[in-house]
Amino acid sequence: xxxxxxxxxxxxxxxxxxxxxxxxxxxxxxxxxxxxxxxxxxxxxxxxxxxxxxxxxxxxxxxxxxxxxxxxxxxxxxxxxxxxxxxxxxxxxxxxxxxxxxxxxxxxxxxxxxxxxxxxxxxxxxxxxxxxxxxxxxxxxxxxxxxxxxxxxxxxxxxxxxxxxxxxxxxxxxxxxxxxxxxxxxxxxxxxxxxxxxxxxxxxxxxxxxxxxxxxxxxxxxxxxxxxxxxxxxxxxxxxxxxxxxxxxxxxxxxxxxxxxxxxxxxxxxxxxxxxxxxxxxxxxxxxxxxxxxxxxxxxxxxxxxxxxxxxxxxxxxxxxxxxxxxxxxxxxxxxxxxxxxxxxxxxxxxxxxxxxxxxxxxxxxxxxxxxxxxxxxxxxxxxxxxxxxxxxxxxxxxxxxxxxxxxxxxxxxxxxxxxxxxxxxxxx
Ligand code: GLU
Numbered sequence: 001x002x003x004x005x006x007x008x009x010x011x012x013x014x015x016x017x018x019x020x021x022x023x024x025x026x027x028x029x030x031x032x033x034x035x036x037x038x039x040x041x042x043x044x045x046x047x048x049x050x051x052x053x054x055x056x057x058x059x060x061x062x063x064x065x066x067x068x069x070x071x072x073x074x075x076x077x078x079x080x081x082x083x084x085x086x087x088x089x090x091x092x093x094x095x096x097x098x099x100x101x102x103x104x105x106x107x108x109x110x111x112x113x114x115x116x117x118x119x120x121x122x123x124x125x126x127x128x129x130x131x132x133x134x135x136x137x138x139x140x141x142x143x144x145x146x147x148x149x150x151x152x153x154x155x156x157x158x159x160x161x162x163x164x165x166x167x168x169x170x171x172x173x174x175x176x177x178x179x180x181x182x183x184x185x186x187x188x189x190x191x192x193x194x195x196x197x198x199x200x201x202x203x204x205x206x207x208x209x210x211x212x213x214x215x216x217x218x219x220x221x222x223x224x225x226x227x228x229x230x231x232x233x234x235x236x237x238x239x240x241x242x243x244x245x246x247x248x249x250x251x252x253x254x255x256x257x258x259x260x261x262x263x264x265x266x267x268x269x270x271x272x273x274x275x276x277x278x279x280x281x282x283x284x285x286x287x288x289x290x291x292x293x294x295x296x297x298x299x300x301x302x303x304x305x306x307x308x309x310x311x312x313x314x315x316x317x318x319x320x321x322x323x324x325x326x327x328x329x330x331x332x333x334x335x336x337x338x339x340x341x342x343x344x345x346x347x348x349x350x351x352x353x354x355x356x357x358x359x360x361x362x363x364x365x366x367x368x369x370x371x372x373x374x375x376x377x378x379x380x381x382x383x384x385x386x387x388x389x390x391x392x393x394x395x396x397x398x399x400x401x402x403x404x405x406x407x408x409x410x411x412x413x414x415x416x417x418x419x420x421x422x423x424x425x426x427x428x429x
Contacts, residue, residue: 001007006309008087008332015336016090019412022405029420029429036089040061040136041082044110044128049118060231061089062142063105066422069140070106071096071360073147073176074129074154080109084308088147091331092360097415099392101364106142108133115147115247115273116373123194126154130161137162139172139371145363146176146305148221151272152188156181171370175363184366186381187359192226192305194358195329196234197386198350199301201393202325203235205349208300210235216297219306220244220255220266221274223329227303228263239263243294243306247275252291255281298322305329305356313337319347328352343406351408353415354396361388 015260016268020030035137039062048054059082062070071237072092075085085107089319093105110129114122130137155177162173171182179185186193186370217224218240231237242263255266255276265284278288295302295311296318304310307330311319316338322356326342327350328334334342334349342349362385368373376384400410423429 004336006312006335007083008308009083009090011308011332011336013092013410015408019409019416022409023413023416025416025420026429029423032423032429033064033416033419034088036063037063037065039082039086040133041134044132046121046124046128048121053235056112056125058108058110058132059140060108060133060136060144060396061084061085061106063089063107064093064419064427065104065142066419066426067097067104068102069104069138070142071103071145071363072105072107073145074108074110074150075147076110076112076149078111078113080111085109086215087308088331091353093419093424094412094415095357095360095389096412097418098354098386098396099357099361100395100418101361101388103143103360103364107147108144112149115129120152123157126150126158127161130158134162134165137173138166139170139367143172143363143367144174145360146222152176152178152183155183156403166334168278172367175366177366178332182366182370184362184369184375184381186385187362187366188222189226189230190362190382190385191223191356191359192228193230193234193382194330194361194385194389195223195227195303195305195327195355196230196387197358198355198393199231199325199327200235201390201397202327202348202350204395206324208324210237213237213300214240214298215301215303216240216294216299218294218302218310218333219243219274219330220270220276221306223359224303224305225263225267225270226327227305227327229267231303232263233300237301240297240299241294242266243291244270244274244276245306246278253278254289254291254293255286256289256293256297257286260285292318293379296320301325301327303329304333306333308332309335311335311342312336316341319345323347325350328355331356339408349407351411354392354407354411357392358385358389361385
């Protein structure tokens with residue numbers, strides 16, 4: 001199903017309303033949390049390589065900063081809308097709260113297919129984004145980061161632009177920067193490995209030996225790549241397939257191999273936009289099927305790690321009876337209709353803002369290291385990330401078990417309670 005048929009912000013509000021009802025949340029608090037605190041809509045003129053000027057639509061949505069500066073990525077995607085950015089900003093508030101890191105929620109975007117821009121056009125576009133927003137972002141205000149369609153190099157340019165405008169070196173204005181340019185070791189793999197840490201905890205809870213499990217992954221961008229690699233290398237499990245978006249023929253495919261699937265090899269033949277070299281994959285014995293095949297694989301764990309709305313009313317019944325866990329590496333991959341079916345089937349849900357909170361957790365570590373101007377070794381970063389994600393998982397599981405609620409609702413309960421408490425402590429409510 002095309003993502004444009006699903007309004008992600010309605011989805012985010014629906015999920016929130018459901019839990020607000022369960023919690024009997026005060027109407028004013030509810031009204032405040034249903035909407036972003038602030039939104040920026042702006043136009044960015046960019047000089048293109050051919051001498052023309054193109055105007056891009058940019059956004060930044062600041063959902064809530066009760067617990068700390070707004071935090072969240074920048075998504076450059078052709079089907080970006082203000083509602084997708086609002087939804088993603090809202091989920092960031094819950095994500096930082098569930099991970100219990102002292103940050104709020106925000107998200108930004110530009111309507112663009114970055115693959116159609118040259119390197120220097122990309123640089124001018126991201127510098128233009130900062131020129132529009134620099135008065136309203138900053139280490140104590142709002143800290144962007146990478147997301148779909150943006151890269152560490154782009155974060156490096158944005159940090160440079162902000163530092164020039166602010167008149168001082170300000171690495172903490174943005175995270176996900178390249179290592180050596182203010183970035184943290186471990187940030188690249190943080191989101192995908194975090195997905196795997198939460199799967200590990202879920203498997204232990206369900207008393208399943210990870211070495212006997214198979215995972216099917218949707219997507220092969222940054223999150224999916226490291227989720228697949230981590231599933232093999234950290235858990236000793238087998239990857240059944242990944243799917244990817246082929247830029248050349250604008251189609252999605254599922255890539256599988258009956259045995260000997262090697263996620264690191266596939267990563268080595270994938271470009272920066274997540275497109276796998278089909279010929280090389282076929283040469284190495286991989287099978288290429290249609291895009292939806294990932295969902296119906298005989299797998300124990302499904303990892304949707306692409307875009308929102310991918311598991312929906314039209315395809316949820318294709319999920320195999322072998323599936324025991326759904327680990328949402330993407331933000332908002334499951335629509336509320338599909339979620340009801342999954343809950344009724346008793347599949348263990350690792351909801352997005354818990355499951356993929358490893359990225360923002362290491363972003364938080366990056367900003368801490370920027371403040372100290374002292375950098376930790378990779379192992380230390382990943383250990384600290386694991387500790388935070390494991391604690392977050394158990395806080396949510398305890399809530400689910402004690403209140404007898406679905407894991408997604410439990411994650412909302414933990415997150416909302418923390419945000420409401422911060423708003424109370426600050427005297428907002
Ligand atoms: N874009 C990532 C997310 O959705 C990371 C955000 C960040 O590091 O601030 O969680």
